[in-house]
Amino acid sequence: MKLKDSQTYLNLARSYAAECQARTRYEFIEYGARYNGYKNIADIVDEIVYQEFNHARMFYTFIQEGEDKQIDNIDIQAGFPFKEKWDLMENLRLASEDEQKDGEAYEEFAKVAREEGFEEIAKLFEDTKMVEDYHKRVFLELYEQMKNDTLYKKDKPVLWVCADCGYMATSEEAWEECPLCQAKRGSIKLILDAMQIKEMYNCK
16 A cells, blocks of 8 residues: 555644644743743743654654655644643643643554554654653643642652752752742752653653
């Protein structure tokens, strides 16, 4: 089967569109975090934005590697979310939901690609799902910590680090202003279980 005659071809196009839109939605979240003084949340989301860009790049690359030298249009029918408003905490929760749904779609797309004989594309979908599961956990943990007021307060002493100057101190609650460089609390590196490397490969 040729790629352009397959369901996988359409699924690649849908995935490309979904990743482009996710990237822009998360840029809204990044903007909102930075505007509200949560510099480190903005930096975390900005990293996810760049990862979504690279997901889109890979889906686009596989489409371009098909048989056609020029593709004027791929007619796809798909729905995309428009749920996010200008509320940072709620948008983090909604982003987690979006990542869950994207991961479910990529799991199905991988199955279809394998059935149609496109093993490399199936692996691409599976690898992307793994990362989306990780994104889901990051967004959800950020939401829960904001909701529970535990971004900068813990139930036991932890090491807080200023991302701007490297100042470190151990306590249950982080400083309002860095004693060294006077950066505001939003510049403190956040402590998220989801961001531990050992967790990245067990995101379900």
